[in-house]
Each structure stands twice: as structure tokens, then as C-alpha cells.
Amino acid sequence: MFDIDEELKKLPDRPGVYIMKDDSGEIIYVGKAISLKNRVRQYFQSSRSNTPKLNALVKNIYEFEYIIVDNEIEALILESNLIKKHKPKYNVLLRDDKSYPYIKVTTNEKYPRVIKTRKVLKDGAKYFGPYPSGYAVNDTLEIIRNLYPIRTCNLKLDGGKVTDRPCLNYHIGRCLAPCQGNIDEGKYNEMIDEIIMFLNGKEDKLVEIIQNKMLYASSKMDFESAAKYRDQINSLKVILEKQKIVSTNIVDQDVIGMARGIEEVCVQVFFIRSGKVVGREHFIIYDVEHLDRSEVLSSFIKQFYLGTAYVPKEVFVEEEFEDLELISKWLSEKRGSKVTIRIPKRGEKSKLMEMVRTNALNTLNQYGEQNRRKYKEREESLEKLAELMDLEHIPYRIEAFDISNIQGVEPVGSMVVFENGDEKKSDYRRFKIRTVEGPNDYASMEEIIERRFRRGIKEKELMKENSIEVKGFSSFPDLIMIDGGKGQVNIAEKVIFELGLDVPVCGLVKDDYHNTRGIIYNNKEIELAKDSSTFRFITRIQDEAHRFAISYHRSLRSKKMFKSDLDNIKGIGEVRKKSLLKSFGSVEGIKNATLEELAKVDGMNRLVAEEVYNYFKAKKS
Numbered sequence: 001m002f003d004i005d006e007e008l009k010k011l012p013d014r015p016g017v018y019i020m021k022d023d024s025g026e027i028i029y030v031g032k033a034i035s036l037k038n039r040v041r042q043y044f045q046s047s048r049s050n051t052p053k054l055n056a057l058v059k060n061i062y063e064f065e066y067i068i069v070d071n072e073i074e075a076l077i078l079e080s081n082l083i084k085k086h087k088p089k090y091n092v093l094l095r096d097d098k099s100y101p102y103i104k105v106t107t108n109e110k111y112p113r114v115i116k117t118r119k120v121l122k123d124g125a126k127y128f129g130p131y132p133s134g135y136a137v138n139d140t141l142e143i144i145r146n147l148y149p150i151r152t153c154n155l156k157l158d159g160g161k162v163t164d165r166p167c168l169n170y171h172i173g174r175c176l177a178p179c180q181g182n183i184d185e186g187k188y189n190e191m192i193d194e195i196i197m198f199l200n201g202k203e204d205k206l207v208e209i210i211q212n213k214m215l216y217a218s219s220k221m222d223f224e225s226a227a228k229y230r231d232q233i234n235s236l237k238v239i240l241e242k243q244k245i246v247s248t249n250i251v252d253q254d255v256i257g258m259a260r261g262i263e264e265v266c267v268q269v270f271f272i273r274s275g276k277v278v279g280r281e282h283f284i285i286y287d288v289e290h291l292d293r294s295e296v297l298s299s300f301i302k303q304f305y306l307g308t309a310y311v312p313k314e315v316f317v318e319e320e321f322e323d324l325e326l327i328s329k330w331l332s333e334k335r336g337s338k339v340t341i342r343i344p345k346r347g348e349k350s351k352l353m354e355m356v357r358t359n360a361l362n363t364l365n366q367y368g369e370q371n372r373r374k375y376k377e378r379e380e381s382l383e384k385l386a387e388l389m390d391l392e393h394i395p396y397r398i399e400a401f402d403i404s405n406i407q408g409v410e411p412v413g414s415m416v417v418f419e420n421g422d423e424k425k426s427d428y429r430r431f432k433i434r435t436v437e438g439p440n441d442y443a444s445m446e447e448i449i450e451r452r453f454r455r456g457i458k459e460k461e462l463m464k465e466n467s468i469e470v471k472g473f474s475s476f477p478d479l480i481m482i483d484g485g486k487g488q489v490n491i492a493e494k495v496i497f498e499l500g501l502d503v504p505v506c507g508l509v510k511d512d513y514h515n516t517r518g519i520i521y522n523n524k525e526i527e528l529a530k531d532s533s534t535f536r537f538i539t540r541i542q543d544e545a546h547r548f549a550i551s552y553h554r555s556l557r558s559k560k561m562f563k564s565d566l567d568n569i570k571g572i573g574e575v576r577k578k579s580l581l582k583s584f585g586s587v588e589g590i591k592n593a594t595l596e597e598l599a600k601v602d603g604m605n606r607l608v609a610e611e612v613y614n615y616f617k618a619k620k621s
Contacts, residue, residue, distance in 0.1 A: 017082065021061070108123055176188070252273050282367075
């Protein structure tokens with residue numbers, strides 16, 4: 001039994017991170033402290049000034065643990081990582097798990113490429129971004145490839161000829177085929193230097209360079225090259241006209257503005273590179289009605305920059321906030337040079353901040369009501385579901401299971417997870433049925449439920465014994481949903497009971513037309529009004545579980561169908577297999593092909609062709 005009073009006495013006067021848990025062991029809050037001893041004790045001291053949210057947090061704390069670190073910056077980083085990982089109920093959460101795209105110029109290889117990536121590595125390449133979306137990156141790459149015929153393949157080039165023939169891009173004028181040794185490395189790198197200049201926002205200088213090339217080509221009577229340079233200049237001028245210059249400062253900046261609604265906040269970020277707005281992004285944050293603006297801003301900045309690989313030299317915000325100096329030090333360490341957080345008061349920067357705030361307000365007005373309705377509907381659906389089933393608690397985490405097979409072939413199971421009424425796709429799991437032969441959905445369901453929860457129990461034991469975090473199945477649901485009727489629900493309940501667990505199980509039943517009808521719980525069917533939010537929510541869960549199971553089943557079937565003798569031949573991978581089948585129509589056609597015919601297939605060489613020929617020759621004899 002965890003004795004809070006006794007554990008409070010043991011708290012060290014050291015910096016660190018504290019982790020609050022409820023009676024089920026779920027992490028409900030993560031915080032940092034200069035002194036763990038002083039900070040954690042404050043939660044349990046009576047105070048009338050506590051907000052309702054803080055009172056609710058304290059009421060639900062069953063136990064806590066802490067991690068000692070060396071300094072405040074380490075505490076800040078650890079706190080942000082734990083919040084992002086566990087998404088505790090009472091923390092301000094930035095519900096955005098995406099990694100931002102970058103443009104990578106592979107200057108660490110011969111004949112560099114220009115590609116999209118979401119990982120920034122210390123590999124000697126040059127990275128530009130982040131961009132607000134993949135679409136923005138794709139548009140920029142399309143512009144670059146229209147201006148410069150650089151390679152897009154991932155062949156390892158050493159400057160000589162490495163392929164028998166160039167690809168289609170060469171024939172349509174979109175690549176100079178360095179794979180054939182068609183272009184000098186120095187001339188190719190001139191194009192790369194100009195691309196880097198473009199990505200650095202120096203389009204004006206680039207236009208000047210290309211103009212000089214055009215004039216030189218004209219003076220040499222090379223009018224074809226001059227026309228090509230003229231078209232490049234015109235394309236760049238169109239781009240320059242579209243870009244909005246908002247600052248005379250060429251330093252990279254992020255400008256962060258906020259607009260507040262009744263229960264939510266919209267935070268808008270403008271990405272400014274070399275004085276130009278290259279993109280913007282907005283974030284809607286809920287459950288912040290009891291928090292002041294500075295607290296929301298502090299939480300947002302920590303979580304936002306934890307998830308992005310690039311930190312600009314300057315960050316502009318509208319007001320002071322908690323840990324401003326500490327966050328500046330952390331961002332400076334992350335960037336590798338000084339980062340300044342500024343609060344503009346007048347002039348150009350103040351007008352820029354006002355523009356970002358206005359955009360945040362417009363976004364909130366545009367999306368706020370729509371998002372609020374969705375959020376409220378999810379909340380009401382969960383409350384109504386708990387009421388219909390007479391559950392003790394609203395089911396925050398729901399896991400739904402489904403089986404998919406066709407006449408017992410490749411039976412598979414799926415587990416989809418909904419937290420707070422929304423999909424948590426990172427926790428989805430697939431199961432290939434191991435112990436059941438033939439079309440037996442009951443036995444298949446029993447297997448996947450048992451495997452899921454036995455694994456979860458084992459992970460929890462490992463976490464408890466070794467004080468380590470184990471990913472996978474350690475989070476248990478508040479409610480299990482089975483795509484099936486009484487029989488399958490009873491099977492699942494039997495497994496849960498035998499494992500010594502206490503998790504309610506319900507079934508999702510369908511009518512004769514295979515449409516959702518209601519739920520089975522405690523051997524009783526609960527009908528749902530088809531126009532209710534709960535019915536829509538249940539249908540959504542059922543459809544998602546079914547979709548996920550079917551997609552896995554199809555992928556296994558297609559792999560099995562595509563497996564052939566070719567998989568046993570040295571040197572034959574997916575690409576060559578497809579080329580051979582395309583050329584000869586079938587495996588039978590490949591068996592009957594001559595060595596010369598095999599060697600002529602796209603992507604083949606004489607050595608691999610001999611492997612194929614000799615393999616089938618041996619099988620015939």
C-alpha cells in the first residue's frame with residue numbers, strides 16, 4: 001500500500017521530474033521541479049485558491065514516483081518527453097504527433113539528390129525546413145526539378161557508368177544521366193549550388209547569376225541555352241511574386257500567436273525563413289479553461305520544439321511565460337547556437353505578431369466551433385455509453401477486437417484502440433492466428449484475447465520488477481469490445497476471468513444486413529437509437545476494427561499468392577521478379593526462356609540470368 005504522507009517525507013531536495021498515478025497505475029500528470037521536495041508537497045497542502053482541474057488531479061492521485069536529474073534543463077527535456085509519450089490526462093496536451101518534413105540535399109554523396117525526409121541526421125547532408133506540410137515540400141521539389149535536371153534515383157555513383165541504359169527521366173529531359181557518366185561532376189555540382197542558394201531564400205542572387213549565364217550564352221550565339229536560362233528566370237520571378245516578405249531581417253524566425261476561446265486555444269505558428277513566410281501551422285488545444293495564457297504558451301513551446309528537428313535563431317511570442325529563460329537555454333543547446341525568445345513591443349515585429357494573432361483568431365472562429373462539436377460529441381458518447389452499460393467509470397481507453405478469414409484461410413485478428421473517443425493508431429495491433437485450424441472465430445478470438453492480456457501482464461511485471469518502461473501491451477483498457485454476439489463475448493469474458501483481470505466486455509452486434517444494431521453486455525442486448533452520437537461512435541469503432549483486420553488479411557493473402565519458385569533463386573528480389581513476370585507472363589514462361597532471353601530483361605545481368613536458367617534446368621532434370 002502506497003503511503004503518500006510517508007513518501008512525501010522521503011522526497012529529495014534535488015531537481016527532477018515527478019509522475020502522478022491513479023489507483024489503476026495510469027499516469028495522470030507529469031511535472032518538473034527545481035526541488036522535488038518542495039514542489040510535490042505543495043499538491044497535498046490545502047489551498048482554497050486551487051483551480052477545479054488541480055483539485056480533480058489531487059483527488060485522483062493514488063501514488064507518485066520521481067526521477068532525479070542533474071539540472072533544470074534535463075528536467076525540462078525529461079518532462080516534455082514523458083508528456084509526449086504518456087499523454088497524461090491533466091497535462092496540457094499538444095495533440096499532434098506528426099514529424100515535420102524537410103528537404104535534404106545529399107551533399108554527402110557524389111552527384112547529390114534533392115529529396116523529402118522527416119528525419120534530420122548528422123550525415124554531412126544539408127537540410128532545409130521544416131515545412132508545414134508534405135504538399136509544401138512536394139511543390140518546392142517540383143519547382144527545383146523543373147528548373148534543374150538532377151537525378152532522383154538512389155544508385156550509388158562513383159562517376160563512371162553504372163547502368164546499361166538511362167531511365168525514363170533522361171529521355172524526357174528531367175535528368176542528365178550521371179549514371180551513364182554523361183555529365184562532369186563539377187558542372188553537376190554547379191546546379192546543386194544554385195539549388196542550395198534557392199532553398200536558402202537567395203532567389204534574387206540566383207536570378208542575377210542565371211541572367212549572366214543567359215547573356216553569355218547569347219554572346220556565343222548559343223540561343224538554345226539562352227532560351228533555357230530565360231525560362232528559368234521567368235519561373236523564379238513567378239515564385240518571388242508569390243512569396244510574402246514580412247521582415248527585413250534575414251535571420252530564421254518562428255512567430256507564435258494565440259487566440260483563446262471558451263474551452264480551447266488556437267496557437268498559430270508562422271515559419272519565416274530569410275524574411276519570407278514559407279508556411280504556417282495551427283494547433284487547437286482543449287481543456288485549458290482553468291489555465292492562464294502564459295501556462296498554455298509554455299507547455300505548447302516545450303512540446304512543439306521537442307517534436308521538431310529544426311530550431312530557428314529567433315522565436316517571437318506575445319508575452320512573458322513560465323520558464324522563458326530555461327527554455328531559451330534548452331533551445332540553444334538543441335540548435336547548437338544561441339536562440340533568443342523575444343516579445344516584440346513596437347515596430348515591424350509588433351505588426352508581424354499582430355498578423356499572426358489575427359490569423360489565430362480567424363482559425364479559431366473557422367474551426368473552433370466545428371472541433372468543439374466533435375469534442376463534445378465524443379465526450380457525450382462516452383458518458384452515454386457508460387450510463388447504458390452502468391459502468392463505474394467513463395471508459396477512457398477502449399480496445400476493440402475482430403477476426404478476419406475466408407473459409408479458414410490465413411485467419412488473423414485485429415486490435416484497435418480508442419482513447420478519449422479518438423483513434424490511437426500507434427497502439428493498434430495485428431495477430432496472425434497460430435493455434436486454430438479452419439474457420440473457427442470463437443477459438444481465434446480466444447487466442448488473440450489471451451495473447452494480448454498475457455503479454456500485458458508480463459510487461460507490467462517487468463516494469464514493476466525492473467523499474468523500466470515496456471512498450472506494447474502494458475496499458476490496459478477500461479472496456480473491451482468484441483465484434484460479435486453472446487458467444488464471442490462469453491469466450492472473451494472467460495479469458496479475462498481466468499487471467500484474474502477485471503475489465504468489462506461487450507459485443508458489437510449487427511442486423512441481417514450486416515449493419516450495426518447495438519451492443520451485448522451481461523448477456524443482454526442494448527439497442528441504440530440510430531440517430532444518437534453513441535450509435536455513431538460504436539459504428540465507427542466496429543468499422544475501424546473490421547477495416548484493420550481485413551487489410552491485414554488481404555496483405556497476407558497477396559504475399560502468399562505472389563510467392564513462387566523465383567523467391568528461391570539467388571539474386572532475385574521483388575524488382576527483378578516483377579520484371580521477369582512482366583516479360584514472360586508467368587513462372588512457366590520464365591522456365592521455358594533461353595539464357596539470352598533472360599539476360600535481356602530489364603534489371604537483369606548475365607550472372608543473375610544464369611542463376612535463373614540453371615535453377616529451372618535443374619528442376620526439369
